[in-house]
Amino acid sequence: MEPLITRLVATSVSIANRAGRIVRDILSKGDLGIVEKGKNDYQTEADRSAQRCILASLHKAFPKVSVFGEEELDSRPVPQEWIETTVNEEVIKTTANKLPDTLKAVKDEDICIWVDPLDGTAEYTQGLLDHVTVLIGIAVKGRSVAGVVYQPYYNYQAGQDATLGRSIWGIIGVGTFGHQANKPPEGQNIITTTRSHSTRAVVLAVDACEPTEVLRVGGAGHKVLLILEGKAHAYVFASPGCKKWDTCAPEAILHAAGGKLTDIHGNDFTYEPTVQRRNTGGVLGTPRAEDHKWYLDHIPQEVREALPIS
Ligand SMILES: Nc1ncnc2c1ncn2[C@@H]1O[C@H](COP(=O)(O)O)[C@@H](OP(=O)(O)O)[C@H]1O
Ligand SMILES: [Mg+2]
Ligand SMILES: [Mg+2]
Numbered sequence: 582m583e584p585l586i587t588r589l590v591a592t593s594v595s596i597a598n599r600a601g602r603i604v605r606d607i608l609s610k611g612d613l614g615i616v617e618k619g620k621n622d623y624q625t626e627a628d629r630s631a632q633r634c635i636l637a638s639l640h641k642a643f644p645k646v647s648v649f650g651e652e653e654l655d656s657r658p659v660p661q662e663w664i665e666t667t668v669n670e671e672v673i674k675t676t677a678n679k680l681p682d683t684l685k686a687v688k689d690e691d692i693c694i695w696v697d698p699l700d701g702t703a704e705y706t707q708g709l710l711d712h713v714t715v716l717i718g719i720a721v722k723g724r725s726v727a728g729v730v731y732q733p734y735y736n737y738q739a740g741q742d743a744t745l746g747r748s749i750w751g752i753i754g755v756g757t758f759g760h761q762a763n764k765p766p767e768g769q770n771i772i773t774t775t776r777s778h779s780t781r782a783v784v785l786a787v788d789a790c791e792p793t794e795v796l797r798v799g800g801a802g803h804k805v806l807l808i809l810e811g812k813a814h815a816y817v818f819a820s821p822g823c824k825k826w827d828t829c830a831p832e833a834i835l836h837a838a839g840g841k842l843t844d845i846h847g848n849d850f851t852y853e854p855t856v857q858r859r860n861t862g863g864v865l866g867t868p869r870a871e872d873h874k875w876y877l878d879h880i881p882q883e884v885r886e887a888l889p890i891s
């Protein structure tokens with residue numbers, strides 16, 4: 582049998598696809614069932630249903646693994662057709678002979694999975710559909726090592742014949758798959774940041790990094806995809822608003838591709854079950870680990886002091 586990490590990622594790719602289908606079905610039916618959880622913080626029926634699908638499916642396949650999802654839900658039974666049991670063969674094939682030795686012996690109790698059933702909820706409700714992703718991040722002993730980012734509306738403006746949706750996945754030491762890997766353009770400094778959760782500190786930090794262009798878009802998953810595809814040079818978010826489920830999967834795919842995701846002090850995120858949910862130190866992502874320090878050094882002291890280390 583394949584190592585646990587390989588099976589987890591291969592199953593998570595199938596589960597994220599299934600959840601993405603639920604996200605699309607709910608929007609096409611038209612009743613989003615929006616609930617306000619807090620200030621500028623919404624949940625829809627798609628967030629709730631996709632999380633039920635993902636948690637029930639993971640629990641069925643891996644009953645001993647800890648899983649945390651963004652939404653607080655009751656334990657109502659999940660429709661049988663939402664339980665995804667297939668395994669993505671592409672992941673099994675690609676990972677065979679490549680998984681680092683350190684990940685081969687990982688046990689159930691070492692693992693914590695962080696699930697964002699719908700990242701970019703604000704943009705989903707506003708019709709900015711390619712900003713939406715489904716995130717499943719896998720941490721081992723508190724460090725993010727593998728992730729799945731499913732983009733359910735990829736290609737939605739490319740015409741009827743285009744295949745809708747794509748899966749991006751990555752494992753540290755194996756690589757990142759399912760997207761184009763481009764370098765960002767030389768001579769520019771394109772910075773991506775939040776579209777719907779901006780603050781004075783967010784703007785100060787972006788401006789201090791001397792952007793030639795600012796891409797204000799939704800979703801932590803989507804912003805990391807922009808970096809992986811060479812559309813942005815950095816993801817700069819000087820706010821305590823992102824949580825563990827926002828960063829776990831994006832961090833793994835970015836690190837597996839040679840990039841870096843930390844808080845704005847340069848500290849690594851940790852993901853053990855008891856960790857505080859908020860990434861209070863903000864988020865900084867770059868496509869090449871060696872470029873990270875330049876951005877860290879440009880974050881104003883005033884902004885750093887206002888964001889406690891996570
Ligand atoms: N001030 C804030 N309050 C609540 N959530 C926040 C937030 N700032 C960021 N987030 C969460 O972090 C994710 C990325 O934010 P953004 O799109 O603004 O860059 C979103 O995840 P969800 O859409 O899964 O809730 C968003 O809700
Ligand atoms: Mg949310
Ligand atoms: Mg999110």
Ligand SMILES: [Mg+2]
Nearest residue numbers: 651697699700
């Ligand atoms: Mg979410």
